[in-house]
């Protein structure tokens with residue numbers, strides 16, 4: 001069986017918090033790779049109308065460049081519509097049946113799990129892995145594993161605010177992602 005991690009998110013934009021958690025979980029659980037998978041339309045989040053799904057996917061591709069253990073996954077963006085993890089993972093398992101998928105979530109997502117579409121079925125299909133996030137509780141009765149990673153107090157919201165205010169974002173996003181944001185004029189950079 002292949003062991004593959006999936007880090008789902010909006011990646012609006014991707015930042016060092018995402019990359020560090022993906023890299024740490026990959027190593028701790030000896031996963032073959034971790035795929036960063038941007039949603040099309042997220043079921044649980046109001047997305048600010050700033051970057052399109054294609055732009056979020058492009059930034060995710062740039063973010064993982066140069067790390068052989070990380071990749072990006074276009075499954076949800078290309079499928080389109082509201083991205084329900086249960087349906088996405090059904091499709092991925094149908095394509096790659098000899099795979100154990102590890103679905104990685106931050107502490108803020110852990111205590112929302114009871115609201116996820118078909119969570120009981122989803123828990124039978126994938127293993128959930130939680131990591132701590134500053135300021136977030138991680139309480140759940142669901143059987144999920146935890147991996148200790150460095151606490152990184154960075155969010156996409158913080159980055160969008162910094163870009164809009166023309167404040168420095170150095171070291172918080174990969175340079176390639178930063179270049180793309182400025183080239184596309186995202187988040188008020190133009």
Ligand code: ATP
Pocket residue numbers: 007008009010011012017018021104105106107108109131132133134152153154155156157158
């Ligand atoms: P936003 O600020 O726009 O809500 P975000 O920074 O939470 O975005 P997402 O792309 O929505 O980023 O997050 C994808 C996944 O990564 C979620 O499970 C989230 O909990 C987790 N995550 C994001 N940033 C961190 C972080 N700094 N530490 C731990 N987990 C994180």
